[in-house]
Amino acid sequence: xxxxxxxxxxxxxxxxxxxxxxxxxxxxxxxxxxxxxxxxxxxxxxxxxxxxxxxxxxxxxxxxxxxxxxxxxxxxxxxxxxxxxxxxxxxxxxxxxxxxxxxxxxxxxxxxxxxxxxxxxxxxxxxxxxxxxxxxxxxxxxxxxxxxxxxxxxxxxxxxxxxxxxxxxxxxxxxxxxxxxxxxxxxxxxxxxxxxxxxxxxxxxxxxxxxxxxxxxxxxxxxxxxxxxxxxxxxxxxxxxxxxxxxxxxxxxxxxxxxxxxxxxxxxxxxxxxxxxxxxxxxxxxxxxxxxxxxxxxxxxxxxxxxxxxxxxxxxxxxxxxxxxxxxxxx
Amino acid sequence: xxxxxxxxxxxxxxxxxxxxxxxxxxxxxxxxxxxxxxxxxxxxxxxxxxxxxxxxxxxxxxxxxxxxxxxxxxxxxxxxxxxxxxxxxxxxxxxxxxxxxxxxxxxxxxxxxxxxxxxxxxxxxxxxxxxxxxxxxxxxxxxxxxxxxxxxxxxxxxxxxxxxxxxxxxxxxxxxxxxxxxxxxxxxxxxxxxxxxxxxxxxxxxxxxxxxxxxxxxxxxxxxxxxxxxxxxxxxxxxxxxxxxxxxxxxxxxxxxxxxxxxxxxxxxxxxxxxxxxxxxxxxxxxxxxxxxxxxxxxxxxxxxxxxxxxxxxxxxxxxxxxxxxxxxxxxxxxxxxxxxxxxxxxxxxxxxxxxxxxxxxxxxxxxxxxxxxxxxxxxxx
Numbered sequence: 001x002x003x004x005x006x007x008x009x010x011x012x013x014x015x016x017x018x019x020x021x022x023x024x025x026x027x028x029x030x031x032x033x034x035x036x037x038x039x040x041x042x043x044x045x046x047x048x049x050x051x052x053x054x055x056x057x058x059x060x061x062x063x064x065x066x067x068x069x070x071x072x073x074x075x076x077x078x079x080x081x082x083x084x085x086x087x088x089x090x091x092x093x094x095x096x097x098x099x100x101x102x103x104x105x106x107x108x109x110x111x112x113x114x115x116x117x118x119x120x121x122x123x124x125x126x127x128x129x130x131x132x133x134x135x136x137x138x139x140x141x142x143x144x145x146x147x148x149x150x151x152x153x154x155x156x157x158x159x160x161x162x163x164x165x166x167x168x169x170x171x172x173x174x175x176x177x178x179x180x181x182x183x184x185x186x187x188x189x190x191x192x193x194x195x196x197x198x199x200x201x202x203x204x205x206x207x208x209x210x211x212x213x214x215x216x217x218x219x220x221x222x223x224x225x226x227x228x229x230x231x232x233x234x235x236x237x238x239x240x241x242x243x244x245x246x247x248x249x250x251x252x253x254x255x256x257x258x259x260x261x262x263x264x265x266x267x268x269x270x271x272x273x274x275x276x277x278x279x280x281x282x283x284x285x286x287x288x289x290x291x292x293x294x295x296x297x298x299x300x301x302x303x304x305x306x307x308x309x310x311x312x313x314x315x316x317x318x319x320x321x322x323x324x325x326x327x328x329x330x331x
Numbered sequence: 332x333x334x335x336x337x338x339x340x341x342x343x344x345x346x347x348x349x350x351x352x353x354x355x356x357x358x359x360x361x362x363x364x365x366x367x368x369x370x371x372x373x374x375x376x377x378x379x380x381x382x383x384x385x386x387x388x389x390x391x392x393x394x395x396x397x398x399x400x401x402x403x404x405x406x407x408x409x410x411x412x413x414x415x416x417x418x419x420x421x422x423x424x425x426x427x428x429x430x431x432x433x434x435x436x437x438x439x440x441x442x443x444x445x446x447x448x449x450x451x452x453x454x455x456x457x458x459x460x461x462x463x464x465x466x467x468x469x470x471x472x473x474x475x476x477x478x479x480x481x482x483x484x485x486x487x488x489x490x491x492x493x494x495x496x497x498x499x500x501x502x503x504x505x506x507x508x509x510x511x512x513x514x515x516x517x518x519x520x521x522x523x524x525x526x527x528x529x530x531x532x533x534x535x536x537x538x539x540x541x542x543x544x545x546x547x548x549x550x551x552x553x554x555x556x557x558x559x560x561x562x563x564x565x566x567x568x569x570x571x572x573x574x575x576x577x578x579x580x581x582x583x584x585x586x587x588x589x590x591x592x593x594x595x596x597x598x599x600x601x602x603x604x605x606x607x608x609x610x611x612x613x614x615x616x617x618x619x620x621x622x623x624x625x626x627x628x629x630x631x632x633x634x635x636x637x638x639x640x641x642x643x644x645x646x647x648x649x650x651x652x653x654x655x656x657x658x659x660x661x662x663x664x665x666x667x668x669x670x671x672x673x674x675x676x677x678x679x680x681x682x683x684x685x686x687x688x689x690x691x692x693x694x695x696x697x698x699x700x701x702x703x704x705x706x707x708x709x710x711x712x713x
Binding site: 001002003004005006009063202205206213214216217218219222223225226227229230233234235237238240241243244245248249259262263266308310311312313314315316318319322323 | 332334335336337591594595598603606609610612613614616617620621622624625627628630631645648649694696697698700701702704705706707708709710
C-alpha cells in the first residue's frame with residue numbers, strides 16, 4: 001500500500017498551489033465567481049483533466065483531479081471547476097454515447113460549465129453559472145440542458161447556489177460511480193479548506209502574544225491545533241483513498257467515497273470552527289477572512305449527503321458485509 | 332499512489348497466513364495474566380519458523396522484512412487472533428536499540444535469546460516522579476572503580492513484564508551535575524539479583540501485568556552500558572520512537588475485530604434499524620478506517636526516512652479515542668449484561684482507559700505534535 005504521489009502528481013500539486021497563490025484566488029473569491037481565473041484554468045485544461053482523451057479531456061485519473069480539488073479548496077477559488085468535473089464524471093459513466101458526445105467535449109474544455117445536484121437537497125452548487133445541470137435521485141439521473149435557475153443566496157458568497165428546474169432527459173446508466181466521485185471531490189476540497197484554516201491558525205498563534213508569550217505556547221491552544229492537524233490528516237488519508245478507489249477499485253468506491261465525505265465533512269466543520277475560536281475576537285470579524293473558510297466548509301459538508309447520510313450508508317455497507325458472513329478482508 | 336498490496340506483499344501475506352493457519356489454533360487465553368506461558372511457547376514457534384524477528388535484519392537472525400511487510404505481519408497476527416510474542420518489548424524495542432547503539436559483543440550476546448524468548452526484556456524508564464517528564468528521573472548509578480561496576484539505586488514504575496524478565500532497559504542518572512537530558516545513561520540490568528525487588532501493580536482490570544521495581548544497590552557491569560555513558564537520553568529516544576511502529580498495526584486490527592463484533596451484536600438484537608445506532612456505528616467505522624489509512628500513509632514516510640517520526644503520535648491519538656468510544660458504545664448497546672465481569676466487553680472497556688495513557692498520554696502526544704510537527708513554541712512548563 002503506497003500513498004506516495006508520482007512525480008507528475010507532485011508537479012500538478014505544486015503548479016496548482018503556486019498558480020492559485022499568484023492569482024490571489026483567496027482574496028478574489030470574496031467577490032464571487034472569478035471569470036478571469038476560470039478562463040485561465042480552462043486554457044490549462046483543468047476542467048477536463050479526468051475526462052477521457054476521446055472527448056478532448058486530459059485522460060488523467062481521479063487522483064489527479066482530486067489533487068486539483070484540494071488545492072482549489074486551499075485557495076478557496078471561486079470557480080465552478082469541481083461542479084463541472086462532477087457533472088462530467090456522471091455523464092461519462094452513465095450517459096448514452098450521444099449524451100457523452102454532446103456534453104463531454106464542452107465540459108472538458110470549459111466551454112460549457114456544469115453542475116451536479118441531488119433532488120433530495122434542492123440546493124445545487126454553482127448552478128447559476130451552469131450551462132448544463134445533472135440531477136440525481138435514488139439511483140437515477142437526468143441531464144437538464146436548459147436549466148432554469150432560481151438563485152439562492154447562501155451563507156457562502158464565494159460560490160453561486162440555486163434551485164434548478166427545466167426539462168429533464170434521463171441518463172441510461174448507473175449514476176452512482178459519478179456521484180461517488182463528486183463526493184470524493186468535495187471531500188478533497190474540504191481537506192484543502194482544513195489545511196488553509198490550520199496554516200492560518202498556526203501562523204497566528206505563533207505571533208499573537210498574551211501574558212508575554214505567544215498564545216501557541218499555551219496547551220489549551222496548542223492541543224487544539226494538534227487536534228486540527230489530526231482531523232486534517234485523517235480526512236486527507238480518506239480523500240486520497242477515495243480517489244484511488246475511483247481509479248482502481250470500483251467495487252470499493254461506494255464505501256471509500258462515503259468514508260471520505262463523512263470524515264472530511266466532520267473535519268471541515270470542526271477545523272474551521274477551531275480556527276475562528278483560536279483567533280479569539282478577531283476571528284469572529286468579517287475582515288479576519290476565517291469565516292469564508294467556515295462557510296465554504298459548512299456548504300461542502302452539507303452538499304451531496306451530509307455526514308449523517310454517509311455514515312448511514314457506511315453502516316449499511318458494513319452490516320451487509322458482516323451479514324453475508326464474509327470475513328473482513330485483512331488489510 | 333497504489334493502495335493495493337503489491338504482488339510481493341501479497342505473497343508475503345499469503346505465506347504468513349498459511350503458516351498461521353497451520354500453527355495457531357486461534358484460541359489464546361483471554362486477558363493478560365494467564366497468557367504469558369502461552370505467548371512464550373508461541374514466540375518459540377514463531378522463532379523456529381523464522382517469523383519472530385520479522386523486521387530484524389537477516390544478519391541478526393531476522394527475516395529482513397520491509398516496513399510494510401512488518402506492518403502486514405502484526406496485522407495478520409491480530410487477524411488470526413494469535414497473541415503477541417511474549418518478548419514483544421525485546422523484539423520491538425530492545426533489539427532495534429541494541430542494533431543501533433550496541434557493541435558487537437552486546438549484539439552477539441543479547442540478540443539471539445531475545446528472538447527465542449529465552450530471555451525476556453522489560454523497560455525501566457518511568458518513575459513515580461518522572462512520567463511524561465521522563466528526563467527528570469532520579470534513579471542513580473554510581474561507578475565502582477574497583478569492581479568496574481555501576482551501583483544503581485532508585486525506583487521504577489509501570490514496568491510491564493518485569494516479573495518474568497531477565498533484562499531491564501534501565502535509564503539512570505550517572506551525572507547529577509549535568510543538564511537533566513545529558514546526565515543519563517542507558518543500561519542493561521540483570522533482573523535476577525536480590526537488589527531488585529519486583530512488586531506487582533494491579534490494574535483497574537484486576538490483572539497485574541505491570542509492576543514497580545525497587546532497586547537497592549543493584550550491580551551492573553560496565554560492559555552493560557549501551558551507547559556510552561551520558562548518552563542515555565538519545566539512546567532512549569530510539570527505543571521510544573520504535574515503540575509505536577509495529578504495535579500500531581496489531582492493535583488497530585484488534586480494534587477492527589471489536590467493531591465488527593459490535594456490528595454483529597447490534598444486528599442480532601435488531602438494533603441496526605435504529606438510525607441513532609447506525610449513525611454511531613458508522614462514525615466508529617469512519618474513525619477506524621481513517622486510522623488504518625493514516626497508519627499506512629505514515630509508512631510511506633517511515634520508508635523514506637528510515638525512522639518513525641512524530642506523525643506516529645497522530646495514529647496513536649486516533650487509536651485511543653476510537654478504542655475508548657467503541658468499548659463505551661458496546662456497553663451502551665448491550666446493556667448491563669455487558670458489565671458482568673465475565674463479559675469480554677467489561678474487560679475491553681476497562682482496558683481501553685489505559686489506551687490514552689500507555690506509550691505517551693494523549694496530552695503529551697498533542698504537545699509533541701504541536702511542537703515537532705506544527706512548530707509551535709514550547710510551552711513554558713514543558
